[in-house]
Amino acid sequence: MHNVVIVGAxxxxxxxxxxxxxxxxxxxxxxxxxRLGGQYWRNSSEPIESQKDQHFDLDTGMLLMNAVKARxxxxxxxxxxxxxASHKDGxxxxxxxxxxxxxxxxxxxxxxxxxxYDRTLPFPGWDIPGVMTPGGVQSLIKGHGVLAGNKVxxxxxxxxxxxxxxxxxxxxxxxxxxxxxxKSKRWLLSPLTLLExxxxxxxxxxxxxxxxxxxxRARFGVAVIAAHKGVDGKLESxxxxxxxxxxxxxxxxxxxxxxxxxxxxxxxxxxxxxxxxCKLKVARDKGVVAEADSNQQSSxxxxxxxxxxxxxxxxxxxxxxxxxxxxxxxxxxxxxVEISRAHKKRRAKKQRFADALIRSYPVKSxxxxxxxxxxxxxxxxxxxxxxxxxxxxxxxxxxxxTAKLFTRCGxxxxxxxxxxxxxxxxxxxxxxxxxxxxxxxxxxxxxxxxPIPLGxxxxxx
Amino acid sequence: MKNPDAIVIGAGLVGACAAxxxxxxxxxxxxxxxxxxxxxxxxxxxxxxxxxxxxxxxxLTLALRSRDAWFELNTDVxxxxxxxxxxxxxxxxxxxxxxxxxxxxxxxxxNGIEVVQLDAAGIRQIEPHISKDVEYAVLYPQxxxxxxxxxxxxxxxxxxxRGGVFMQGENVKSxxxxxxxxxxxxxxxxxxxxxxxxxxxGTWAGEVAKMAGSYLPIMPxxxxxLVTAPAPKIVHHKVYDADYVANVASSDxxxxxxxxxxGTESGTILIxxxxxxxxxxxxxxxxxxxxxxRQAISLFPILSNIALLRAYxxxxxxxxxxxxxxxxxxxxSGLWHAAGHEGAGIGLAPATGELLVSQITGTKAFMxxxxxxxxxxxxxxxxxx
Amino acid sequence: MQSNIEFTFDGQKMLALPGQSVGAALLAxxxxxxxxxxxxxxERGVFCGIGICFDCLVVINGVGNQRACLIEVTxxxxxxxxxxxHA
Numbered sequence: 001m002h003n004v005v006i007v008g009a010x011x012x013x014x015x016x017x018x019x020x021x022x023x024x025x026x027x028x029x030x031x032x033x034x035r036l037g038g039q040y041w042r043n044s045s046e047p048i049e050s051q052k053d054q055h056f057d058l059d060t061g062m063l064l065m066n067a068v069k070a071r072x073x074x075x076x077x078x079x080x081x082x083x084x085a086s087h088k089d090g091x092x093x094x095x096x097x098x099x100x101x102x103x104x105x106x107x108x109x110x111x112x113x114x115x116x117y118d119r120t121l122p123f124p125g126w127d128i129p130g131v132m133t134p135g136g137v138q139s140l141i142k143g144h145g146v147l148a149g150n151k152v153x154x155x156x157x158x159x160x161x162x163x164x165x166x167x168x169x170x171x172x173x174x175x176x177x178x179x180x181x182x183k184s185k186r187w188l189l190s191p192l193t194l195l196e197x198x199x200x201x202x203x204x205x206x207x208x209x210x211x212x213x214x215x216x217r218a219r220f221g222v223a224v225i226a227a228h229k230g231v232d233g234k235l236e237s238x239x240x241x242x243x244x245x246x247x248x249x250x251x252x253x254x255x256x257x258x259x260x261x262x263x264x265x266x267x268x269x270x271x272x273x274x275x276x277x278c279k280l281k282v283a284r285d286k287g288v289v290a291e292a293d294s295n296q297q298s299s300x301x302x303x304x305x306x307x308x309x310x311x312x313x314x315x316x317x318x319x320x321x322x323x324x325x326x327x328x329x330x331x332x333x334x335x336x337v338e339i340s341r342a343h344k345k346r347r348a349k350k351q352r353f354a355d356a357l358i359r360s361y362p363v364k365s366x367x368x369x370x371x372x373x374x375x376x377x378x379x380x381x382x383x384x385x386x387x388x389x390x391x392x393x394x395x396x397x398x399x400x401x402t403a404k405l406f407t408r409c410g411x412x413x414x415x416x417x418x419x420x421x422x423x424x425x426x427x428x429x430x431x432x433x434x435x436x437x438x439x440x441x442x443x444x445x446x447x448x449x450x451p452i453p454l455g456x457x458x459x460x461x
Numbered sequence: 462m463k464n465p466d467a468i469v470i471g472a473g474l475v476g477a478c479a480a481x482x483x484x485x486x487x488x489x490x491x492x493x494x495x496x497x498x499x500x501x502x503x504x505x506x507x508x509x510x511x512x513x514x515x516x517x518x519x520x521l522t523l524a525l526r527s528r529d530a531w532f533e534l535n536t537d538v539x540x541x542x543x544x545x546x547x548x549x550x551x552x553x554x555x556x557x558x559x560x561x562x563x564x565x566x567x568x569x570x571x572n573g574i575e576v577v578q579l580d581a582a583g584i585r586q587i588e589p590h591i592s593k594d595v596e597y598a599v600l601y602p603q604x605x606x607x608x609x610x611x612x613x614x615x616x617x618x619x620x621x622x623r624g625g626v627f628m629q630g631e632n633v634k635s636x637x638x639x640x641x642x643x644x645x646x647x648x649x650x651x652x653x654x655x656x657x658x659x660x661x662x663g664t665w666a667g668e669v670a671k672m673a674g675s676y677l678p679i680m681p682x683x684x685x686x687l688v689t690a691p692a693p694k695i696v697h698h699k700v701y702d703a704d705y706v707a708n709v710a711s712s713d714x715x716x717x718x719x720x721x722x723x724g725t726e727s728g729t730i731l732i733x734x735x736x737x738x739x740x741x742x743x744x745x746x747x748x749x750x751x752x753x754x755r756q757a758i759s760l761f762p763i764l765s766n767i768a769l770l771r772a773y774x775x776x777x778x779x780x781x782x783x784x785x786x787x788x789x790x791x792x793x794s795g796l797w798h799a800a801g802h803e804g805a806g807i808g809l810a811p812a813t814g815e816l817l818v819s820q821i822t823g824t825k826a827f828m829x830x831x832x833x834x835x836x837x838x839x840x841x842x843x844x845x846x
Numbered sequence: 847m848q849s850n851i852e853f854t855f856d857g858q859k860m861l862a863l864p865g866q867s868v869g870a871a872l873l874a875x876x877x878x879x880x881x882x883x884x885x886x887x888x889e890r891g892v893f894c895g896i897g898i899c900f901d902c903l904v905v906i907n908g909v910g911n912q913r914a915c916l917i918e919v920t921x922x923x924x925x926x927x928x929x930x931x932h933a
Contacts, residue, residue: 032897034865034918039896045865084747095747117898127901129878129891136895136915144870145863148892233889234878269898379893379901381727382885395498395614396621398629402497405504405610408727413690413770413900413911418893447745448771451690451911455765458754460747690911691884691931728884728931766909767933 003028004329005094005105007082007272008113010038011315012307012322014064016111019326021073023337028105029068030080030096036065038115039135040315042142053170054142056163056203060319083452087276087300095460097452102460109302109332111325112273112290113318116266116308119287121367122385122422124375125227126262130235134164134263147173149259153238155179155224156263158361162207162218164261169214176257178216181223181243181264182361197353199316224262225249225370235260247366264363266312267421271446278303280444282437283311285358287421288444295339296325304328313354320347368429377426378419380412385426392430400427400439415446462626465491467657467821468646470633470669473503474609474810475799476661477616480625481534482814483659486822490625491653492617493646495632499613502663502806505775507686507723507731508609509699510808513549513601516565517572519832520784524805525573526827527812528603534811538619542612543726549604550579550588552595552760553703559597562703566599575602590695590763604699606723609807636673636796643673643795657821659797664778666786666800675792678838679801681776683742685735685749687757688771691728695763699723701734702760718749720756722764730767732757734804741776779803780838787816787833797821798835853923862919869895869902869914872925880904880914884930903928 004020006013009031017029037043041061043051052058068074077098084095094105118133125131132148134156140146151174154165158180165175211218223243230236238260241252266287270280273290279299283289289312290298290305298305306325307318324347327339371377373386387407397403400423410416410423420443428435465488469480472494483490494500510531515521535544553562563578570576577600584591584598591598617627631648636658638644645654660669660677670677704719718735725731735749750772758764780786780801790796799817802809816833819826851862855872862871869892872880879889881903893901895915902914907924910932914925 045863084745086744086747117894117896127888127890127893129880129889132892133894136892139895139915140870140873140892144866144874146866146870146874148873379890379899382883382888394618395611396617396627397614398497402500405499406614411771413903414898415770418899448769451768451770453766453768454687454689454754454758457751457769458758458765460751692933693931695933763933768911 002108002333004109004111004326004333005107006030006111006113008038008115008307009033009036009068009076010113010115010307010318011040011064012115012318012325013038013111013113014068015319015322016113016306016326016329017068017074018064018071019323020111020330021071023327023330023335025073025330025333025335027074029074029076030082031076031078032081034078036068036076036078037061039139041065042139044143044145046145051142054167056206081450082272083450084448085272085275087303090302092276092303097456102456109304109329111304111306111329112298112309113307113322113325114269114272114309116268116312117417118263119265119267119421120262120418121264121363122375122377122419123225123227123367123370124372125229127376127379128227128229128235129233130258131227131260131262134160134261137259137261138164138167141167141171147171149257150174151176151257152259152261153177153179153224153240153255153257154261157181157363158263158265159204159357160263160265162204162211165214165216166207166210169210169216175211175214175216177240177255178211178218179222179224179240180218180220181247182220183245184220193352193356196349200353223247224260225252227260234258243366245364247364248369265361266308268309268312270309270444271449273298273305273309274444275447275449276300276303278305280441282440284355285312285362286440287312288440294344295328296321297328302332311354312358313350314357317347317350317354320350365425365429368426377423378409378412380414381408383407383409388423388426389430392427397427398431400424400435401442403427410443413451416443420444462489462491464654465489465626466655467491467659468493468653468655469659469661470494471501471661471663472498472613472617472627472629473501473661473663474499474613474616474807475663475802475813476659477613477620478534478810478814479659479661479799479817480620481538481616482818483821484620484623484625486818490620491655492620492625492627493631493633493648494629497629498617498627499610501665502775502777503609503613505686505773506609506807507721507733508607508612508807509805510605510607511549511805512574512603513551517568519828521572521574522828523785523809523812523816526815527809528605530811530815531605531607534616538615541615543608544605544612545607545726546603546605547698547723549601549699549701550584550598551601551701551703552584552591552598554594558703562597562599576600577602588697588700590761591700592760592762595760600698606699607807608726612807633669633672636669638673638793641792641794643793656795657797658795659799659817661799663800663806664776666778666798670790670798673790673793673796675790675796677786677798677800677835678781679778679786680738681741682779682803683735683737683739683774683776684733684804685746685753685772685774687732687750687753687769688773689730689732689764690768690770692724692730692767694724696722696724696730696761700760702756718752718756720753720760722757722760729770730764743774745772745774777803778806782837785809785813785833786835787813788820788830788835791836791838851919851921853919853921853925855925856927866919867915868904868906868917868919868923868925871919872914879927881928882930887930905932
């Protein structure tokens with residue numbers, strides 16, 4: 001029996017690993033982190049029971065992580081970074097940096113659970129030390145027991161802002177403002193979905209309770225539109241604006257803080273799926289995701305995809321998809337196992353909730369009006385809005401790919417993971433056109449998934 | 462512009478330079494490309510402007526003129542494309558190779574190329590990080606580099622500002638020929654009339670020739686370039702192994718590669734240059750990346766710690782005799798070719814434009830264009846794939 | 847909780863907890879600037895915290911472009927601010 005190879009050990013990957021192992025398949029689970037859990041159940045080297053404060057539901061996570069460690073059919077490679085991957089004639093080749101060297105995995109089947117990372121929008125001052133993503137602030141607390149600062153503004157859009165604010169308060173920090181750019185009543189658009197996902201409501205109330213203990217009240221229709229540094233070069237304050245439904249500014253005030261955690265939902269990490277040649281598509285939130293059929297199979301037979309990679313939907317949907325992907329992969333390698341209707345029903349319920357969520361937290365194009373000519377867009381290559389305008393107006397770029405090649409915008413070390421999505425919108429707005437799906441999908445094309453030292457590359461076969 | 466004096470098909474560097482030369486000669490020019498500017502081989506190039514890799518030949522005469530033309534053009538269009546006369550350094554490590562390089566450079570010096578012989582100490586003075594086993598090299602101060610995409614864009618901007626028109630995203634469907642003469646062409650969207658059509662479609666030039674009922678033997682030769690993470694200035698020239706010259710001239714279909722290493726203004730280091738004849742196969746070939754990395758490290762051991770960030774591939778357009786094609790079609794009058802420059806298209810583009818225009822307008826050229834004539838091929842001439 | 851791993855940052859003695867990343871240990875010591883950019887010499891620090899953005903680059907034991915948010919502190923590690931690009 002061949003191994004089921006799973007990439008990513010968050011909620012989807014852990015679920016897939018257990019489902020495949022339960023069906024009798026040997027499993028190899030790879031993750032770039034040093035510990036299991038992904039971003040959602042990120043944990044530190046402290047005794048895990050002591051970290052429950054920072055999680056709404058660490059019990060489920062501990063259950064999955066402990067089960068994965070206990071099952072002898074599952075081998076785990078932590079700290080494994082895939083730098084390149086390809087698919088040819090039914091065989092997937094993963095080239096992995098692990099324990100200081102390169103290892104090659106050839107497998108007919110794969111389960112990709114590569115997750116997502118914070119979506120950010122450029123704005124004046126977003127490159128000042130102290131401006132961070134909410135996920136970054138949370139990972140420091142969960143993974144390292146460190147508070148990024150003492151006076152924190154949490155802003156942007158989406159339900160993720162709640163656990164981040166709650167986590168800061170639990171860790172002893174002060175949340176000076178909690179700002180949601182969208183209006184609160186958007187949620188009422190889908191009351192039935194809310195009711196059938198009652199655990200999600202419980203989760204929200206859990207965070208709101210913590211946040212109110214921290215004497216913070218969430219404000220809606222408000223956003224951070226600029227950040228300022230003090231004489232020491234560090235973040236000193238942010239401009240907080242009341243915004244219209246289209247995100248255009250009504251009025252602003254200045255708020256002192258030493259950290260601003262600003263995020264706009266999530267972007268799926270499609271680099272590996274894309275390198276393998278899995279078909280990608282543009283989701284409702286205009287993010288690029290991997291296509292999946294009802295068995296979580298990608299466009300390539302034998303490659304299964306689950307979790308945030310297939311569309312942003314949270315940990316519960318990820319688990320539901322992970323189980324189905326794990327069973328599908330086990331079946332693919334010859335195990336006698338079937339996906340039950342209950343599995344698919346659970347997934348459908350979580351999917352309805354995820355859809356409602358995406359509808360409730362849109363990012364409207366008015367954010368483009370917050371930018372100035374000198375605002376940095378590409379943090380790696382220090383490309384400004386003005387540089388992009390020059391590429392369009394003077395050099396005649398008529399699409400985001402050409403604008404990128406003229407300016408190196410999105411061509412630095414992060415390979416456009418941070419700015420790529422925004423650049424597509426910015427260039428299209430500048431040209432007064434709508435971005436095509438091809439524009440969006442070509443912005444996530446990264447044949448080299450992560451940088452590899454030339455010496456390591458040279459030593460490989 | 463429905464009735465231009467001339468239509469250039471292809472907005473790569475050769476097309477852009479042809480369009481600029483025609484515009485500067487007073488013609489109303491329309492440029493058509495199926496994609497954006499520099500979206501073919503130009504966008505996949507390193508930006509080489511080399512004289513060092515040429516043996517005394519017609520191509521060297523073209524290269525020497527083109528090198529100077531680049532700097533004139535830089536002034537003409539107002540710069541903006543990172544043109545840098547950084548100089549090339551060619552090394553060799555075998556006694557046979559050193560002998561050959563000495564002979565070649567002596568011959569080059571007699572034919573107008575500036576050549577500086579370097580001993581072990583001399584090399585280290587200009588390239589401190591070069592591998593310890595390099596004891597002989599030749600410096601070619603005339604070798605230069607530009608950012609080819611920006612160059613094409615800046616040249617096209619000048620063409621537009623001087624009255625030319627650029628239609629991008631238009632695929633040419635057919636070329637209309639009446640009694641052996643070009644009269645116009647049809648794209649997916651429009652129909653244009655013109656007595657002059659320039660085929661500057663590089664690797665795809667054979668297809669365009671076919672549209673006019675003629676033929677041109679141009680084939681793709683794939684190459685990969687590695688791009689590193691930004692690094693401090695550790696490679697100061699374009700540095701390459703003399704084997705490169707042998708590979709350029711080789712007719713072998715298999716993979717050949719020899720390290721060509723250079724720093725760029727943006728801080729990344731570019732590593733070339735592989736050559737294989739595999740048609741338009743575009744997948745990333747890790748074996749080629751590894752070989753290029755090994756060869757680059759053997760030149761500059763310090764590169765070992767520097768990370769590979771991107772790799773891209775392009776398809777060099779080559780003719781059976783490895784010479785560019787610059788001149789009027791063998792069968793159709795009014796159809797002019799400027800293609801097949803293989804890996805030297807960036808460097809040779811400005812002089813190609815000049816040579817083309819002097820033939821079209823009947824003015825005196827800086828050299829005899831006969832060696833580059835399309836008439837040198839026999840119909841049906843076989844190409845090794 | 848005990849800070850029991852010693853390392854240096856720009857020559858200064860620092861302490862980290864077992865399993866802590868370089869970035870986390872430095873932030874805990876209120877050290878926010880980890881590098882300066884190569885063109886505009888702007889200060890940068892931890893941004894995404896999970897290895898995506900490559901903004902928290904530092905020089906570790908002489909090797910540049912290391913992501914402070916990913917690399918665990920080890921005893922005696924020599925960490926330096928990265929100025930511009932670094933080989």
